[in-house]
Amino acid sequence: MIVYILCFVLFLVGLYGVITRRNLVKIVISLSIMEFSIFIFLALIGYIDGGIAPIITGQDINPTYVDPLPQAMVLTAIVIGLATTAMLMAIAIRLYRKYGTFDIREIKNLKG
Amino acid sequence: MEVTLSILLGFMIIGAIFALHAKDLLSAVIAAGIVGYSLVICFLLLKAPDLAIVQVVVETITLIIMVAVVLDSTREELKVKIDTQQIFNISLAFIFMLALIFFFVQATDMLNPFGQHSLRMASAYVGETAAKTGSANLVTGVLFDFRGYDTLGEATILFTAAIGVLTILRIKGKK
Amino acid sequence: MSLIVKKVAQLITGFIFLYGIYIIVHGHLTPGGGFAGGAIVAGAYILQTLAFGRDTLLLKKKETNTSLSESISILIALMLAGAGFFIGTKVFFNNYLPTGKIGDLVSAGTIPLYNIFIGIEVAAALLTIFLALLIYKEEIEE
Known part of the structure; x- marks a missing residue:
């Protein structure tokens, strides 16, 4: 049970960063930390004690495989995470070029 | 472990x-x-x-x-200097955290201890993937056959992200 | 970059590229698949570009090519999925080719084909994002 709680703490750290940080780069980092905690949580749910990786080799007799479904879902989520991070970074660098700062509050005041 | x-x-x-x-x-x-x-x-x-x-x-x-x-x-x-807005943000973050902790405690009652079987679909996926798709790697079998829509949506998102980055970062227009 | 970086990049890039192709083609037998292999192939190109490429015109030409191959490969993957409508039972994403024996290189029906095209798509998309950032940086400095 302790692993689930630590996983949840990691998610909370990311949430705290998203709400309280003012630097755009740090907000992106916090978002990716939240993503990581979700990945590890899904992988933990799929784990079975004494299980082996879900690949059929034909050498094991009566094998127990870990659950392949959460792994397949996390596999797509990782690549989507890369796509969103790259897009957010592109937006951040464009905003920096326009306003000269990463501070979201200053960018909000400068609008118009 | x-x-x-x-x-x-x-x-x-x-x-x-x-x-x-x-x-x-x-x-x-x-x-x-x-x-x-x-x-x-x-x-x-x-x-x-x-x-x-x-x-x-x-x-x-x-x-x-x-x-x-x-x-x-x-x-x-x-x-960053600590001002009223920052204090408001931090307190807001802690309120969100408390709400999430409440829901987490509720949800952990349903969760099996670590290492036990948690999902009911697992046996069906493990038992039938190899026979139905002929793929030795069960994850690939699930990914490209049973959950093909997921993969297609993922590829579409990647495509859209590439187009979006190209659009955002272009300074001079293409002729 | 310095001479050492260029030489090492020259020696290593080919092996990384081959490893990526191996991961893509054996995706239904060993760990890996289209996503992992595509990212590795993109990594090989990124290493090459970081070590050598500084020519904006060449980068722009490369970017046009990657953007085009990305679009074409996702279109082919969509058409492979749509072909399930016309062959066998009429289901989208139907596995209509014979599955063969488990463990052979040519087996598992359409899964290796999807692996290959998704691999090309992922590699081209990641490379497009990277090249767009690089071209932006070059244009700012002008």
Whole structure:
């Protein structure tokens, strides 16, 4: 049970960063930390004690495989995470070029 | 097993906290890399080699992109003074955390202890994937056959992200 | 970059590229698949570009090519999925080719084909994002 709680703490750290940080780069980092905690949580749910990786080799007799479904879902989520991070970074660098700062509050005041 | 994972997760939490409080943006990005690469070892321990391979490559490319952006703009962290807005934000964050902790405690009653079977669909997927698709790697079998829509949507999102980055970063129009 | 970086990049890039192709083609037998292999292939190109490429015109030409191959490969993957409507039972994403024996290189019906095209798509998309950032940086400096 302790692993689930630590996983949840990691998610909370990311949430705290998203709400309280003012630097755009740090907000992106916090978002990716939240993503990581979700990945590890899904992988933990799929784990079975004494299980082996879900690949059929034909050498094991009566094998127990870990659950392949959460792994397949996390596999797509990782690549989507890369796509969103790259897009957010592109937006951040464009905003920096326009306003000269990463501070979201200053960018909000400068609008118009 | 559980002890090793707990130590790795604690390491990840320390890395995440350091990434949020670093004075230099470059060290913040590299501290985020600590979290990502520890995740690779966690995946290997959890018997998910597919995820480990994808995560180690993706983390490297993410780090390259982030370091390129940080080096191109500025490395200095903002000097933040504590004012009323900041106090309001922090208290808001703690209220959200309390609400989430409440729901987490509710949800953990449904969760089996670590290492036990949690999902009912697993036996169907494990038993029938090999026979129905002929794929020795069950994850690939699930990904491209039973859950083909997921994969197609993922490819579409990647395509859209590439188009979006091209549109955002273009300065001179194409003739 | 310095001479050492250029030489090492020259020596290593080919092996990384081959490893990526191996991961893509054996995706239904060993760990890996289209996503992992595509990211590795993109990593090989990124290493090459970081070590050598500074010519904006060449980068722009490369970017046009990657954007085009990305679009074409996702279109082919969609058409492979749509072909399930016309062959066998009329289901989208139907596995209509014979599945063969488990463990052979040519087996598992359409899964290796999807692996290959998704691999090309992922590699081209990641490379497009990277090249767009690089070209932006070059244009700012002008």
